[in-house]
Amino acid sequence: MSLLHLLRENWSVRWRPRWEAARNAVTAHESIDGPQAAHFRAMQITAVRRLFPLVILGNVVNTVAIAATFWGHIGTLWLALWSAVVVLGLGVAQVWWGTFLRRSAQGRVTASPRAMRTLTVQVAMYAAIWMVVPVTVFPSADHSGEMLLGTVTVGMLCAGGFILSAHVRAACAYVAIMALGSMLALVMSHYATQVALLSLLVVYAGTIMAMVVASARVYMSRLRAEAETERQTQLIDLLLRDFEEHASDWLWETGVHGQLRHVSARQAQALALRPGSLAQVSFLDLLEARLPADLPEALEAHARLKGCMTQWQAFRDLEMPVMVGGEQRWWSLTAKPLVDERGAPAGWRGVGSDITEARRARDELARLANVDALTGLANRYRFGRELSRLNELGEGQAPNCALLFLDLDNFKNINDSLGHAVGDQLLRCVGDRLRGMVRDGTVLARLGGDEFALLLWTHTDPLAVDTLCRHMLEALGEPYQLQDVRVEVRASIGIALAPRDGSDPESLLKCADLALYAAKAGGRNTYRFFDTAMAENARARVRLQHELGVALAKEQFAVHYQPQYHLLTREVIGFEALVRWQHSERGLIGPGEFIPVAEETGQIVPLGTWVLRQACRDAVHWPAHLRVSVNLSAVQFRSSSVVDVVDMALADSGLPPDRLELEVTESALIEDHEGAQATLMALRSRGIRVALDDFGTGYSSLAYLRRFPMDKLKIDGMFVRSLDSDQDAQAVVTAIIRLAKALRLDTTAEGVETKEQMVMLRALGCDDVQGFLISRPMPAGQVMPYLARSADVLTPA
Known part of the structure; x- marks a missing residue:
């Protein structure tokens, strides 16, 4: 009993920790890998499944070779049944192994410990089935048959071990069963007296298992390294995002009365001044002296900044235009008030960023969203927003405006015959002529193609609109010199008046469109005011x-x-x-x-x-x-x-x-x-x-x-x-x-x-x-x- 107790103590103290360390190096476990263990097991299964096409091909070749060699020498039905089980078993295993994989709530593929045990049992059973023929046939086979079985068995032993190396338990079970089957076949044959062969087989099996363990250790190390790299990457991204959100071009700080202190070189550089000249200068007065005089937004921003600092309210991303070196720049200011040990106000500390380029890009995007890129006129979106002002008027208020739709009569022929470059140039020239004829209070837009629209908020008397349309047709009818081509174009105009023809955008648009249709039907190069007969004709047409x-x-x-x-x-x-x-x-x-x-x-x-x-x-x-x-x-x-x-x-x-x-x-x-x-x-x-x-x-x-x-x-x-x-x-x-x-x-x-x-x-x-x-x-x-x-x-x- 004392000897047994000594062995157990020796195992617990010396060998068990080593065994657990070796096991954990090749297998995933929650105690070591935490939540990642389930994903590692799934990756082990996936690594083996990825090689299944090659496994199936190799097994089919080996099975066919054995069946062809021993066909007629042993039971035909038995051999055919074995071949079918070996080949079809792999196909079933590939599909079955896919059921072991699960998708977690985070979208990661996982597998349970039970799945790994089930997979090990399946591999062991498959190895046992494979060894049925070598064990039963090898003792009675001739020399060529022995060579074939020996070659196939050794090849299956080595290849299977390496293919399954990602799953060390399954690989070791496979190698052990294949080695035991091979030994049994040798013992039952006339090679039973060849101790050297059995010894070599044991050495080969042991070597393969050692290489399987080494390969599995490398594979698990790589999985854990990749997981750690991913974790570090996520952490770095989080830190970088946090840094970018709170980063600034320069720091600024004031005392309780608003005078700058601790002026940094970057702050002075942003103001194009020397750091020494900024000491004890009022921050609000400094900015006020640099506000653009012709920009109302600048006064509003300065008033907001002054209000926040006067009331000791923190502010964030307050955008303010300033003149620096004769150039208008845009700053973004963020700050919070400082307090002393008694909780009393002690000044301000904040960050300032030069956002000039971002502001210009934003303003350009806003401009492009409202301006037609070809002609520089208002686009459909801008025109629609302007027309929607009709809906903003209170109930009972009669809006007074005129809506004109203008369409070029033969633009398509010009565009098709002379090319799109000439067509675009013509549209720009038409836009320029129309722009030169409109007055203040008129929205001129290009709606698309050769369609233009005018919205008149003033001078909406029918006689004035009639005169304007005649002048526009005369002006547009004058020839255009485009590159080396002289072009003539005519236009048709449809007119709707509010509130006579409608008091909402939808009604006016419909009426102007019907009037334009009537102008085109009336011979083109003319204009038409909407009347109720047009609506009735349209309804009759529909x-x-x-x-x-x-x-x-x-x-x-x-x-x-x-x-x-x-x-x-x-x-x-x-x-x-x-x-x-x-x-x-x-x-x-x-x-x-x-x-x-x-x-x-x-x-x-x-x-x-x-x-x-x-x-x-x-x-x-x-x-x-x-x-x-x-x-x-x-x-x-x-x-x-x-x-x-x-x-x-x-x-x-x-x-x-x-x-x-x-x-x-x-x-x-x-x-x-x-x-x-x-x-x-x-x-x-x-x-x-x-x-x-x-x-x-x-x-x-x-x-x-x-x-x-x-x-x-x-x-x-x-x-x-x-x-x-x-x-x-x-x-x-x-x-x-x-x-x-x-x-x-x-x-x-x-x-x-x-x-x-x-x-x-x-x-x-x-x-x-x-x-x-x-x-x-x-x-x-x-x-x-x-x-x-x-x-x-x-x-x-």
Whole structure:
């Protein structure tokens, strides 16, 4: 008993502390690492899991090699089962080990001691499963099999130990089981008498365990060092933040009567004076003598500083402008009163900082937040704040102001054709001209793009505003010399007056916008005052847009057809498809009322598709020599799917392509030349005819006729109706017909209403005509009866 007692005492006194120190060097424990222990355990598991792809690859290779070598020499089912357990076990372990990790409230990954014990048991079980085949197969294997098993086992022993070294318990369990299994295999084989082999195996296993422990010690040391570094970093950041918050450029201190004392060199440097000249100088008087005379904020800051010091109240970050060396600087002053041992006031001690650059940057940011960077005018935000003053007036007070919206008429064309640099220069010039015309009490702003706004708080009489608008249009209409380009631009203005048109910002903005829309609709380069009819028109437009959407969904439209008459053969050669809206309340509505709305909202695309399909379905029942002409809007023509839509309409109806004629306007061609040319060539390659509609009213450029493939020019009815009374109209029509003949194009005159007009067109060489003289547009059901009697109705002149 005495010997046992001696051994226990020796263990407790000498060896147990060493053992615990060695254990703590390779494992995490709350008694050593505190709250960090759970995170260290998680990092140990993560370090092993990170190598799982390599582990799986190595085990798969080793398993396949063993299975391939001993396949057929031992039980096939047993070998296959072992291989599956070995390989799939790793995949299960990778997923299972992930469940050991938890996320703490601070967002750190943690693991419990139980998770580490469970992981150790799993590793031991896996090592035991792995050693099943070497133990059972090695004694009866041939030489090559022995070499394979020996190589694989030693490789697994070494690699597994190093891979698991971050988790020392699991690594040691793995190495021990693998070593014991290898020894058992040697003992059961004919190598049992080779004591040297067993000794070497023991030495290798011991060496690997020693290296595992050393590696684990290094890994834990690194984890603890990183944790300590992070803690130190956080502490340093905290100290630095505290230092930065309380740092100052210079210290200042005064006596009970406000005279400076203990003047530092940095304080004297901030004032551009010698330290000796500041002794016993009143701090308040010193600052007062250096206040900028033209800055009201300076007097307010000095009064606040004087009030705080007089009442012995601490202050912080009091900003004050001072003149130093002829330059205005900004100081930030912070101070608290001093008391003596009896608690009586003893003076002031504080810090001063030169914040000139920060103040300038802040003022610049404030300026940029309210000023348009391009023109230097007020921006949308500043304008909105100024307009919000309407809401600040008390109830019953009638605000008196005028709001003007100004929009440049052809700015987009200038910007696109001459470039954004010229466009920006033009906007600056427009802003300068407007700035030179406004008076005091006017807020001039650029709202964005080419939109400007003026808010007049004075001189808001309608006659005065009318005069101002006329002068602005005249001034803006003067040419601009921009770089090497001479540019002319026009503007439209919408005007709303308060309180006549509204007494709150929202109402005035809406009214001015409606007035601007009316000015643009009235021909541009003009101005309009808001009136109630504009609001009603806007509501009617919105209502029409909604009803148009419903009509599209219910297909409440009909296609009427106007015949086209060939002057030479005196026969009907086709019909133009014209859409009508069968309104549920208003009856039949002409296209002039709803087509513009459909084009603005994009509804023209589905509407045009429906008209095209319906026209093709109707035309397929006409005689085979008759064509149908369908108008394509500019929006519809520029759609990427227009060719597919036409193909589908022809395919669904069965109408031959050569019986379809599509009419496009010049506006559909001018914006995307390449795309328009490709679309026209694709249509004409299918045999579809293309006509240029309303020729003579747009750009009428010969370049379009040369560049774009056409079959026909349609002469606008505006010229045809004046043909027998206006020589200029005759000249235009004559020129168009001659031009078309020179380019081998057909011509169709629209709007023929008298026989005299038809006689003159025939004499001028026009090919086709259409108009009320021939027939008004008719429903599809009347086309065939009309054709039956057309020979009797149309007589030669």
